[in-house]
Structures are given as structure tokens and as C-alpha cells.
Amino acid sequence: MVSKRKEKYSSGEGSQFMTRKAALKKLQLSLNDFRKLCILKGIYPREPRNRKRAQKGKAGIKTLYHVKDIQFLLHEPVIWRLRDYKIFNKKVGRARAVKDFEKLNKYLNNHPTLKLDHIVKERYPTFIDALKDLDDCLTLCFLFSTFPSLAHVPRDQSALCRRLTLEFLHAVIEAKALRKVFISIKGFYFQAEFKGQTITWITPHHFSFTPQSKAEVDFKVMSTFVEFYTVMLGFVNFRLYHSLNLYYPPKFTAIQQSSNEKLLVDEDIFVSERVAALNCTLSKTSHELIEEDLEIDSFNADGSEASEEKLEEIRKESEKIRKLKTLFKGLKIFLNREVPREPLVFVIRCFGGEVSWDKTLFVGSTFSEDDETITHQIVDRPSMEKQFISRYYVQPQWIFDSVNAADLLPVEKYFMGEVLPPHLSPFIDKERDQQYIPPEARALYNENELEEQHKMDATDKQDDDGDEIESDADNDEEISSKEVKTVNTKKLSVSTGEVYKEVPWEKARQERQEFRLREKMVKNKHRKLYKSMMEGRRDRAKEIWLLRKKRRLHDENEKGKKKDANKVQQKDKNKPIVRKSKVKTT
Missing domain, CATH: 1.20.5 (Single alpha-helices involved in coiled-coils or other helix-helix interfaces)
Incomplete structure (x- = not known):
């Protein structure tokens, strides 16, 4: 029998991919519903190896999806809920058109609701998986918590983002999980650590919201992401609070619910109540968690025993983190009205410090400015009329630099009116190439390396001294026992060696030649x-x-400015003083 010939593009990449138009036809959804479904399920377009085969020989560049992904969406219950929304909108529109208000109220009271719990459990089967994917979730939720009511961003969604982000910040405070802080143009970068997973997010600077002149950002798509991320963050907060022995959902006593519509619109009241809630302590369950010192295993993942150097590095890192958790413990810090309160309150409380502000300006104050037990006052102005001798007046950067250095830095460089040192990013890896x-930062790294080298030299010297003392004791014993044996040894001779002069250009030429030979050894498929x-x-x-x-140009410009200023000062010093003589009139 003659075997039937296969049709072209019926196997291989031609059958593995399908266009977006074909996917819409297969799922019987509109483009907006398809986008929403793909965002919720985490399905994105794929890039094929050979686009011509994947597009079945058709020209142009089309959006392609994997066939298995589209088949995976066929059995999703969210599709039926989206179709219910479509039917609901038609019924509401028809009832509004004929002015049948009885049916309209009936439809509005029984509107369909979209539940995403099963999708969160499906995409993140374990708690660690959810923590790994929490960076984008937190960044977007913190961004939406600053938005007012927009066209595609309802007020309920922004309020939910405010509550969930505030709950997460309280979890970080209670767990003392904050590790790094950095201030940039985009906002405040924070990095926390939960169950061995590092979570990095950005909190935007608090500015009054200004609407965009052009519709460059699709808020509808972003709102769909936030709709999924709020459900996910609610799950994560629930697990974190129960692992920290806290009641969930927490009740913030500082926030006062107001029925006045004007207060709900006022942005300053929202921010002040949020900061006040951040400064209050949460109620715990009856059982108290006891922190135990964890023992470090001396075995690697492959079963081999870890080296002493690695174990020593791990011990140093754990000791550093233990010290970092109580960095501001015992300090009482007062914030002036001009400093950004929310990030400072969050950072200070994460490391065990007490913080307050002027109670006449904002709610939630715990102690007044006249308290003599205050150790530091955060000020962002050149001078102050009234100052207390018992406290330091420092600029806000001292808090963030101390956290990144894992130690309380000297306050002399951060006094009022001082030119601040550069705020270095803690996310730069000094060992990373290019x-x-x-x-x-390079000078700081060199100083740290020198300190470590001095410590190592001191320990080696102590070990050598101990060895010398032991050897002297052994020699004394041998001499006292009178069992010394004389050994005839030959005298060592030293002869002059020949000096070998290395040609630098010849060595560089040889290295270039070896590099070209290694490049030729690269396989064609990897070229x-x-x-x-x-x-x-x-x-x-x-x-x-x-x-x-x-x-380099910036440094040269600064040097030129300093030279000009010094010249002006020198001219003023050398200028003769002209005194006017008093003329008596008769």
C-alpha cells in the first residue's frame, strides 16, 4: 500500500503554534476577555525558532501562542464567568434602555463575581513559589496604592492595595526581615528576606497625583494584573501573619473610619493615617514565639562535608544578620515635619527603634519633641533655632546608610548643613564583572578588605606565637633530658641566576593569538x-x-568651582580696608 503523504506544516513547528486570531476563534472570546484570561493564567506569546514554519509560510510577524497553552485554557471556569459578564451587560443595557428600573435593580443586585482563588493555588502550589514571584506583585500594588479613582482603576481597588501593602509592611516589621534600602529617582528600593527568599520592591515617592496628558499607559491591563495580585498578596499575608503568631486581618487602632466624603477624597489624611497605622504594634495570639539559635549544618547539598572556610563565612553572615535586626534598638528618634515619614518609620521600626513626630501636625504620635530621652532627631534643613544638647540632629540619609552598612555610622558626616557623602547602592555586587x-564604593570595599586582612594577620600572628611557645617548651625538655644529638649537615651554596627579561608586547601578542584560536573552536550552532x-x-x-x-568631567568641574571660590576669598582678604574719615563741620 502506498502511504498517504503528509500535508505541509501538519507536523513540527507548523502544528505547535497558532496565531492570536485562531486562538480567539477557538475559545470564542473577544480580544479584551482573551487578554484578561491570559494575564490571570500567566500565558504569554511564544517566540518560535523558525517563524516561517510556525506561521505556515505566511509573511509578516504575527503574535503566536503555543497550542498546548490554548488547549489548557479551554477547561478554565473563568471563561464561563466572562461570558456571564457579557450576558449581564446586555441585560443591564436593555433594561436601562426601556427604563425598566425594577429589573435593572434586580440585575445589579445579582451581578456575577469573578473568583481567582483557584488560579492562585494553581500557579503557586507552594508558599515558596508565591514568595519567589512577589517582587512584581508588591511593586504594582504599592504603585496603585498611591492612585486616586481613575477611569479603569476603581477606588475600591486602590483602597484594597493600601490595606494589603500596609499589612505586608507590618509583617516585615514584626519579622525584622528588612535587609537593604536604597533611595533612587524611581522611589525607595526595599529588600526583605522570608524563608530564605529575597523579595525586592519599589515604593514610589509621595507626590500629588497629576493626570497624564497622553494615554501612554494602558491602565485597564495594569488593573487586570492588580486584580490577580491583590488575591495573591492576601494569601501571602495570611500565611505570614500566622507564621509570625499574629491575628489576621489586623486591626489598626490609629486609623479612624470617617463617613465624611471630604475626608475620603483628601490625600494628606490618607497618608497621615497610613503612617500612623504603620507606627502601631499589632496584637499577637496567646502563644509566644521563642527565637532559638539555629545550628549550622556542616554538610553540603551533595552530601560532602563543608569546608571550614565556608562554615566560617556562614557563621559571620548569620551573626551579621542577628546584629542587624537590633540595629536601632534602644534609640528614640524624632522626625521633623519636612522629612519623608513613611519610609523612615518603616525602616526604624524594622530594626527595633522607637519613632515619633509632632502630634499637632499628624496623628499617631507616641512621644513629644520635648522628651529628653530622644537620642536622634531627623532634620532636613540647614539650621534650627531651638536645639537640645542631649540628642544628635542628623539628616535622613544617616538611617539608610546605617542599614546598608549594618552598623551605626558616625553622625559627624550627617549633621545639619553638612555636605552628605554619596548614597551608594547596596545592590551592586563588587565581584560581578563588567x-x-x-x-x-571602590574605596569603601578596599577599606573593608584591609580590615579583614589585618584581622587575619593578627590571628595568624597569635597562632605563630603559640607555636613558638610550644616549640621552646619542647626544646627545654630535650635539653634537660641530655639526649641532644649532633648532626653533621652540608653547607648550602648559592649561585647567581640569569635574569629573564619578559617582553610585554610579545606576551600580549601571544595572548591575542590564543584567544583567536579559542574563538575558532566555538561550534557553528553556538556561534x-x-x-x-x-x-x-x-x-x-x-x-x-x-x-x-x-x-571625571564632573570632578574637574567641581575642582574648577572650588578654585574660583578660593580665588575670590583670597582677593577679599588682600583687598585693603578703606576707612572714611569723619569731617567736623563748624
């Missing part, structure tokens, strides 16, 4: 990947060169 490190990697390396090197040039 990245720009500012001169101040494109290798070329793209080398292009990326060249781009990064160019970027580092541009940043260094920019820094």
Missing part, C-alpha cells in the same frame, strides 16, 4: 550566541567608559 563601581554575548560585553564596556568619563 559593571561600573563609583570611586567612593551566533557567542557573537551576541561579545556584543553585549562591548556595549557594557562602552557604558562603563561613558560613566567614568562623565564622573
Whole structure:
């Protein structure tokens, strides 16, 4: 029998991908509903290896989805709920058109609701999986918590984001899980650690909201993401609160519910109540959690025993984190009205400090400015008329730099009116290749390395002294026993060696030749990947060169300004003083 010939594109990549139009036809959904469903289920377009085969020979660039992903969506119950929404909108529109208000109220009271609990459990089967994917969730929820009521962002969604983000911040405070802080143009970068997972998010700066002139951002798509992320963050907060032995949902006593519509619109009251809630302590359950010192295992994941150096590094890191958790313990810090209160209150409370502000300006104050037990006052102005001798007046950067340094830094550089040192990012890895490190950060790393080297030299010297004492004791015993044996040894001779002069250009030429030979050994299937990697390396090197040039020009400009200022001061000093003589009139 003659076997039937296969049709073209019926196997391989031609059968593995389908266009968005075909997916809409298969699922019988509109484009908006399909986008919403893909966002909720975490399904995105795929890039095929051979686009011509995947598009079945058709020209152009089309949005392609994997066939298995679309088949996975066929059995999703959310599709039926989206169709119920479509039917509901038609019924409401018809009742409104004929002015049948009885049916209209009936439909509005029984509107369909979309539940996403099963999707969260499906996408994140374990709690660790949810923590790994929490970065984008927190960043978007913190962003939406600052929004007013927009066209596609309802007020209920923004209020829910405010409550959930505030609950998460309280969980970080209670667990003392904050590790790094950085201030940038985008906002405040925070990094916390829960169950061995690092979570990094951005809190935007608090500015009054200004509507955009152009519709460049699709708030409808972002609102769909937030709709899923709020459900996910609610699950995470529930687990975190129960692991920390806290009641959930928490009750914030500082927030006073007001029925006045004007207060609900006022943005300053929202922010002040949020900060006041951040400064209050949460109620715990009857059982208290006892922190125990964890023992470090001396075995690796592969079963081999860990080296002493690695164990020592792990012990140092755990000791550093234990010290960091109580960095501000015993300090009472007062905030002036001009400083950003929310990030400062959050950071200070995460490390065991007490914080307050002026009770006449904002709610939630715990102690007044006249309290003599205050150790530090955070000020962001050049001078103050009334000052207390018993406290330090420092600028806000001292808090963030102390956290990143894991130690209380000297306050002399952060006094009022002082030029602040550069605020270095703690997220830069000094061991990573091809990245720009500012001169101040490089100097700081060199100082730390020198301190560690001095410590190691001191320990080695102590060990050598101990060995010398032991050897002297052994020698005394041998001499006292009179069992010394004389050994005839030959005298060692030293001869002059020949000096070998290394030619630097010859060595560089040989290295270049070896590098070209290694490049020729790259396989053909990996050659494109290798070329793209080398292009990326060249781009990064160019970027580092541009940043260094920019820094050099800035330093030269600053030196020129200082020279000009010194010249002006020198001229003023050398200028003769002309005194006017008094003329008596008769």
C-alpha cells in the first residue's frame, strides 16, 4: 500500500503554534476577555525558532501562542464567568434602555463575581513559589496604592492595595526581615528576606497625583494584573501573619473610619493615617514565639562535608544578620515635619527603634519633641533655632546608610548643613564583572578588605606565637633530658641566576593569538550566541567608559568651582580696608 503523504506544516513547528486570531476563534472570546484570561493564567506569546514554519509560510510577524497553552485554557471556569459578564451587560443595557428600573435593580443586585482563588493555588502550589514571584506583585500594588479613582482603576481597588501593602509592611516589621534600602529617582528600593527568599520592591515617592496628558499607559491591563495580585498578596499575608503568631486581618487602632466624603477624597489624611497605622504594634495570639539559635549544618547539598572556610563565612553572615535586626534598638528618634515619614518609620521600626513626630501636625504620635530621652532627631534643613544638647540632629540619609552598612555610622558626616557623602547602592555586587563601581564604593570595599586582612594577620600572628611557645617548651625538655644529638649537615651554596627579561608586547601578542584560536573552536550552532554575548560585553564596556568619563568631567568641574571660590576669598582678604574719615563741620 502506498502511504498517504503528509500535508505541509501538519507536523513540527507548523502544528505547535497558532496565531492570536485562531486562538480567539477557538475559545470564542473577544480580544479584551482573551487578554484578561491570559494575564490571570500567566500565558504569554511564544517566540518560535523558525517563524516561517510556525506561521505556515505566511509573511509578516504575527503574535503566536503555543497550542498546548490554548488547549489548557479551554477547561478554565473563568471563561464561563466572562461570558456571564457579557450576558449581564446586555441585560443591564436593555433594561436601562426601556427604563425598566425594577429589573435593572434586580440585575445589579445579582451581578456575577469573578473568583481567582483557584488560579492562585494553581500557579503557586507552594508558599515558596508565591514568595519567589512577589517582587512584581508588591511593586504594582504599592504603585496603585498611591492612585486616586481613575477611569479603569476603581477606588475600591486602590483602597484594597493600601490595606494589603500596609499589612505586608507590618509583617516585615514584626519579622525584622528588612535587609537593604536604597533611595533612587524611581522611589525607595526595599529588600526583605522570608524563608530564605529575597523579595525586592519599589515604593514610589509621595507626590500629588497629576493626570497624564497622553494615554501612554494602558491602565485597564495594569488593573487586570492588580486584580490577580491583590488575591495573591492576601494569601501571602495570611500565611505570614500566622507564621509570625499574629491575628489576621489586623486591626489598626490609629486609623479612624470617617463617613465624611471630604475626608475620603483628601490625600494628606490618607497618608497621615497610613503612617500612623504603620507606627502601631499589632496584637499577637496567646502563644509566644521563642527565637532559638539555629545550628549550622556542616554538610553540603551533595552530601560532602563543608569546608571550614565556608562554615566560617556562614557563621559571620548569620551573626551579621542577628546584629542587624537590633540595629536601632534602644534609640528614640524624632522626625521633623519636612522629612519623608513613611519610609523612615518603616525602616526604624524594622530594626527595633522607637519613632515619633509632632502630634499637632499628624496623628499617631507616641512621644513629644520635648522628651529628653530622644537620642536622634531627623532634620532636613540647614539650621534650627531651638536645639537640645542631649540628642544628635542628623539628616535622613544617616538611617539608610546605617542599614546598608549594618552598623551605626558616625553622625559627624550627617549633621545639619553638612555636605552628605554619596548614597551608594547596596545592590551592586563588587565581584560581578563588567559593571561600573563609583570611586567612593571602590574605596569603601578596599577599606573593608584591609580590615579583614589585618584581622587575619593578627590571628595568624597569635597562632605563630603559640607555636613558638610550644616549640621552646619542647626544646627545654630535650635539653634537660641530655639526649641532644649532633648532626653533621652540608653547607648550602648559592649561585647567581640569569635574569629573564619578559617582553610585554610579545606576551600580549601571544595572548591575542590564543584567544583567536579559542574563538575558532566555538561550534557553528553556538556561534551566533557567542557573537551576541561579545556584543553585549562591548556595549557594557562602552557604558562603563561613558560613566567614568562623565564622573571625571564632573570632578574637574567641581575642582574648577572650588578654585574660583578660593580665588575670590583670597582677593577679599588682600583687598585693603578703606576707612572714611569723619569731617567736623563748624
